Amino acid sequence: xxxxxxxxxxxxxxxxRRDVSPVAVTRALLDRIAAHDGKLDSFIRVxxxxxxxxxxxxxxxxxxxxxxxxxxxxxxxxxxIIETAGIPTTGHSKLCQDHVPQEDxxxxxxxxxxGAVLLGKLATWEFALGGPSFDLPWPPARNPWxxxxxxxxxxxxxxxxxxxxxxxxxxxxxxxxxxxGPAAVCGICGLKPTYGRVSRRGVFxxxxxxxxxxxxxxxxEDIALFLQVIAGFDPADPGSEDVPVPDYRAxxxxxxxxxxxxxxxxxxxxxxxxxxxxxxxxxxxxxxxxGAVVEPVVLSSLRDYTDCKTTxxxxxxxxxxxxxxxxxxxxxxxVLRNRVLPGALIRAEDYIQALRWRTVLARxxxxxxxxxxxxxxxxxxxxxxRAVPDEPDPLVRVPNITMPxxxxxxxxxxxxxxxxxxxxxxxxxxxxxAPMAEAAVLRIAHAFQQATDWHRxxxxxx
Amino acid sequence: xxTDLSHLPPxxxxxxxxxxxxxxxxxxxxxxxxxxxxxxxxxxxxxxIPRTLDRAAEPAHSYRAVRIAxx
Numbered sequence: 418x419x420x421x422x423x424x425x426x427x428x429x430x431x432x433x434r435r436d437v438s439p440v441a442v443t444r445a446l447l448d449r450i451a452a453h454d455g456k457l458d459s460f461i462r463v464x465x466x467x468x469x470x471x472x473x474x475x476x477x478x479x480x481x482x483x484x485x486x487x488x489x490x491x492x493x494x495x496x497x498i499i500e501t502a503g504i505p506t507t508g509h510s511k512l513c514q515d516h517v518p519q520e521d522x523x524x525x526x527x528x529x530x531x532g533a534v535l536l537g538k539l540a541t542w543e544f545a546l547g548g549p550s551f552d553l554p555w556p557p558a559r560n561p562w563x564x565x566x567x568x569x570x571x572x573x574x575x576x577x578x579x580x581x582x583x584x585x586x587x588x589x590x591x592x593x594x595x596x597x598g599p600a601a602v603c604g605i606c607g608l609k610p611t612y613g614r615v616s617r618r619g620v621f622x623x624x625x626x627x628x629x630x631x632x633x634x635x636x637x638e639d640i641a642l643f644l645q646v647i648a649g650f651d652p653a654d655p656g657s658e659d660v661p662v663p664d665y666r667a668x669x670x671x672x673x674x675x676x677x678x679x680x681x682x683x684x685x686x687x688x689x690x691x692x693x694x695x696x697x698x699x700x701x702x703x704x705x706x707x708g709a710v711v712e713p714v715v716l717s718s719l720r721d722y723t724d725c726k727t728t729x730x731x732x733x734x735x736x737x738x739x740x741x742x743x744x745x746x747x748x749x750x751x752v753l754r755n756r757v758l759p760g761a762l763i764r765a766e767d768y769i770q771a772l773r774w775r776t777v778l779a780r781x782x783x784x785x786x787x788x789x790x791x792x793x794x795x796x797x798x799x800x801x802x803r804a805v806p807d808e809p810d811p812l813v814r815v816p817n818i819t820m821p822x823x824x825x826x827x828x829x830x831x832x833x834x835x836x837x838x839x840x841x842x843x844x845x846x847x848x849x850x851a852p853m854a855e856a857a858v859l860r861i862a863h864a865f866q867q868a869t870d871w872h873r874x875x876x877x878x879x
Numbered sequence: 880x881x882t883d884l885s886h887l888p889p890x891x892x893x894x895x896x897x898x899x900x901x902x903x904x905x906x907x908x909x910x911x912x913x914x915x916x917x918x919x920x921x922x923x924x925x926x927x928i929p930r931t932l933d934r935a936a937e938p939a940h941s942y943r944a945v946r947i948a949x950x
Contacts, residue, residue, distance in 0.1 A: 724928060773939070
């Protein structure tokens with residue numbers, strides 16, 4: 418049995434029936450990575466020795482009838498800004514290429530306790546911001562649907578590795594869309610949980626007030642299973658929320674009949690790829706067929722949300738990288754350096770005004786979510802970008818459709834909803850809900866995926 | 880009443896160089912040139928931020944003493 422595109426839920430059922438073992442799955446996926454990742458560069462570092470030790474331990478426990486949870490014996494990989502004790506964590510940067518952490522990030526500790534099997538560390542845009550970059554110690558990852566294209570970012574390796582069938586799930590980070598963007602353009606699912614739902618401890622910071630860690634996987638059900646393991650309160654993370662973790666899988670099959678969904682169409686009706694609006698119309702028709710009541714919602718413009726988010730981020734990023742920028746600016750990739758340096762000229766009053774504006778924009782979303790159960794919009798305004806060095810940086814010029822829910826700190830999930838006609842590349846639907854309402858987001862996505870098969874389509878790596 | 884600073888003229892090259900110097904950045908000329916190319920879009924972004932929020936409007940992260948003590 419080729420486990421390449423088995424979901425986490427399917428692996429659980431196969432492990433229960435002893436039809437396949439964690440060691441066999443781990444070996445098969447390591448072989449697949451060895452055979453194909455030379456074309457995709459999704460991994461910075463594969464850890465086969467660690468993986469096989471963890472897989473053997475999981476296999477022993479499962480055979481003894483002791484199941485630790487839904488990721489027990491399940492292979493996964495980590496974006497290389499998430500610290501792993503004894504395993505280099507580089508941020509995909511020359512600045513940290515020899516950094517070996519002493520401790521695991523909190524979410525890694527949870528994954529180890531849950532018996533998951535780490536296959537390696539994944540490519541990222543430099544420090545989860547600077548990319549795509551062609552001047553770093555490792556090449557940028559490529560999109561498995563067409564390696565002339567990029568897998569989005571900043572969780573670039575995570576998007577590529579999950580879509581390529583190297584791992585059934587991965588952990589990325591999302592400050593302005595770095596989980597949801599790669600999920601969108603790689604044709605997989607990616608969840609930015611509520612701010613404070615998953616600990617940031619042991620993760621390289623990007624923007625303290627907007628950094629989120631979350632899973633990428635191939636179905637909403639798998640996202641639910643993954644989130645179950647990594648969510649939870651961490652007293653050492655000042656942003657962590659002490660809120661009980663519900664059973665995310667339990668709500669998946671409740672259906673969406675009668676749910677009220679707010680469609681934010683004005684964010685993608687102008688300036689998007691021509692296939693986005695038709696794909697969204699088809700997705701909304703599916704949601705209506707499933708019994709949801711879909712009504713229009715108007716929020717502030719993407720330009721407003723992007724300006725607010727990027728001003729805050731740029732100021733915080735500069736504070737993080739100031740010392741290195743002054744000592745060794747040439748060791749930064751060009752894209753990261755040019756995205757961080759503007760923070761030196763952002764004044765304190767600009768930063769504070771942006772933070773005050775954030776409160777206004779977040780309240781606007783909260784008010785909308787008193788009228789509807791969830792907001793839906795496009796997951797991306799376009800398809801994957803071509804892998805071309807030295808393209809003009811779009812970060813500030815082009816509004817971003819994932820940033821609004823970063824500003825709100827809301828749970829937001831991207832799932833596949835079609836392919837573009839010309840390029841044959843994935844398109845995506847984005848679903849967001851009130852803080853800590855991940856279960857509602859997952860329920861809507863799961864219902865959609867029971868009625869469609871976009872998430873079951875996979876690239877052919879040859 | 881105008882709610883932002885977008886009416887202000889873009890900073891001139893000499894002004895940007897002076898701001899970099901005041902920030903303690905002594906960059907090689909090649910990197911300064913790269914910065915001069917990208918700064919106008921950032922300056923325009925910052926100037927679009929509204930400036931007329933209510934006096935009591937709170938920033939999105941306020942100090943939370945309990946969280947600090949807990950950690």
